[in-house]
Amino acid sequence: MTDTAIAASALGKRFGRRGGWALRDCTFRLPAGRVCAVVGPNGAGKSTLLALAAGLLGATEGELTVLGTTPAGARARIGYVAQDKPLYPQLTVAETLRMGADLNPGHWDAAAAERITAAGDLDPKSRVRALSGGQRTRVALALALGKRPELLLLDEPMADLDPLARHELMGVLMVQAAQHGTTIAMSSHVVAELEDSCDHLLLIGGGRVRLAGEIDDLLTAHARVAVPADTDLAPHTVVESRTTGRQLSALVRPAGPLPDDWHAATPSLEELVLAHLRNPEAPVLTPAEEAVA
Amino acid sequence: MTALSAPAPAARPRLTGWLLRLHRPALYVWTALVLLTAALLLLLHGPMADAAAESWRRYDACGFDTTCAYGQSAILRYKDWYNYATLAAALVPFLTAAWAGGALLGKELESGTARLSWTQSSTPVRWLAVRLAAPAVLVTAGTGLLAWLHYLAWTAGRGRIDSAKDWYDIGTFHTSGPVLVALSLAGLAAGALAGLLWRRTLPALASGLLLTAVIWGVHLELLPHLWPTLGRSGHGYVASPSGSWTVSHGGNAARYHVTYHPYAHYWPLQLTATAVLLTVTALLTVGCFVVLRRLTGKAATR
Structure with a gap:
């Protein structure tokens, strides 16, 4: 076994x-x-x-x-x-x-x-x-x-x-x-x-x-944020971002704690999947693999 | 009674039984074809040959008396039904090829039931082995019986019925010996290969037939050369002996020669042709497993 x-x-x-x-x-x-x-x-x-x-x-x-x-x-x-x-x-x-x-x-x-x-x-x-x-x-x-x-x-x-x-x-x-x-x-x-x-x-x-x-790991490794359009999202990995007027919505992989005024929320599974499918250049994430390695 | 219904852990998956169940209609058709043709051949061998021979005896006795009644219908009946029986037997390699390409493999690979079988507890190789071996046994048994009875039916008329076919008649030669068995097995393997290559019912059926026709055609071309011919030559026209198969003749007025197979070559020709066809069958079978391995990768054997 x-x-x-x-x-x-x-x-x-x-x-x-x-x-x-x-x-x-x-x-x-x-x-x-x-x-x-x-x-x-x-x-x-x-x-x-x-x-x-x-x-x-x-x-x-x-x-x-x-x-x-x-x-x-x-x-x-x-x-x-x-x-x-x-x-x-x-x-x-x-x-x-x-x-x-x-x-x-x-x-x-x-x-x-x-x-x-x-x-x-x-x-x-x-x-x-x-x-x-x-x-x-x-x-x-x-x-x-x-x-x-x-x-x-x-x-x-x-x-x-x-x-x-x-x-x-x-x-x-x-x-x-x-x-x-x-x-x-x-x-x-x-x-x-x-x-x-x-x-x-x-x-x-x-x-x-x-x-x-x-x-669960994948969802907590990502955050949906809504910030002013001129915000620099670094050093967090951006999976997808979209600007509407002065508002920037993004799905990010936080590299550390996110500022409180970023309105961070856990994405739904569907949001997570769609964001990755729409953005093929987003880096691959396989937490289980990393944990083993 | 526990939840586990299987008898013993070491029991082998029963693939052959289910193969016969899945192709029950084909099994029935094959059995009916063999039995009906066998019955016809037995009639030809016995009463029909006797009646035709009796008519020929009376015909010969009639001499030049044109009003003499000798029973022509018995002669024609023997001739017609003999031809039907020969045709039925000669079609077996093609029927086998069409069935093997279409129903046995093409359809299973097209509809995905092959994959269903491969994800049970036995390997794709065993799946294919059963699908080739079980029909091969049935085809060998059926065509073996038909060939033997056809040989009997033909020999029953030989020398007694003037209109009986010569031994080298294409239909008679190919249905009166092991060549029929070998051709049918080659058809089975050719159809199977076509099925594995196309993985679709109709193209596999058609190309299985075509491949079998090609094998048959090449075999017909090669047949006279499978055993050394005898020859005669001389001045003027030289004929091969009566009852022998003339392979070639030609030359000029000064020197004319003819090559032929006497009736004594019947069995040597049958046996060498059978050996050649069985070799072709073996190669086609190896081809089947090579294609299967290409389909399923290394997974095929384990």
Whole structure:
């Protein structure tokens, strides 16, 4: 058992020999037991990162350690749900779960898997091809959770769920994380979707890690300030600043205590994420990595 | 009853059973095709060949009597159904290639269910190995049976039915021996490679077919040269012996020569062609695993 679920160092993935880099120079550490939001705009490299961690792709460069071993070595201990929730359409719900049991001998929790499908009022005898998008998500999650994974990788898991099902399935995931200590990494481009449930953030933009760390640490490391337009913000690191008339609003990383008249406030997660995405030149911040180093 | 339903921790993931379940329609179609063609071949071997032979015997007895009734319909029936059976067997390599490229691999890679399988507890390599091995066993069993029955049906008519096909007839040669098995396995591997390369159903299906057609075409070109031919030459026109396969003939009035394969070369040709095709199959299979490794990186094997 290791206290690190995923550790990447200088990880890069390029598709084809002359293709562009989907992911480059990614260094971060996800401690075990966390619920991690993998956030970034569409095409940022979130899916590539999750597929690398699931052992579906080989890295082009760098190192990736999952649960203390290689992604492929951890295959039996990882649950993965791809973005489009692929399932065999010709199988019934019950058959799909039975397949999960047969393909994961020794570590299949049939009761847990059936609980998830039963909670969605899914007829075990209905074919996967007849299910709605949300129902398919439920079956795909049941298949991934039935495996009793130590690490659960979910690529846009809630995208095609109605708010009610989203809330309920998020609850299922949180219970899983709390009861079994499962590390969960789930991607989304909707930050608000993950804000309440996640305690760790991995912000990816343009194929690189922009922010990585505990959400609380990241939020307290930043401040939203409102100052007169001619104020010099040095020595604090400015992530984003905007001047409106004589007013300067900025998101800064304080290098020390901020003057009281700067009206400093803790930003919301969404503000933090958007500020970093709008300003790709803002320096990368990975507190966890620094703490380890 | 505990929450864990799996029998023993050391149990191996049961991939083959689920492969057969996922492709149950194809399995049914294959079984039906083999059984129907086998039944037809048994009919051809027995009653239909006997009836046609009897008609030919009567025809020969008729001599020049044009009003003599000899039962032409039995002869035509044997000929027609023999051709249908040959066609059904000869299409197997192509059917296999189309299915392997489209349904077996192209569709799984296109829809993402391949990734679903790769994130269960067994490696992509094992996933592919099962997807090649299980169909290979079924294809070998089915085509082996068909080839053997076709050989019996053909030999039943040989020498008794004047309109029976020659041994070197393309259809007959390729459906009456291990060449049919080898061609079908090559089709399976070609389709699989196409599926892995395209990762989409329709292009994989089409290029699997095309690749199999190319293999078949090149094989047809090479076939006469896979075993040393016999030759005859002399003044004036020289013919190859009756019942032999003329490979080349030419020359001039002073010196004419002909090369041919006698019927005795039937099995040597069958066996060398089979060996060549199995080598091609092996290369295509290696190609499949190379492509899979490129897709999944080092993760493929562990």
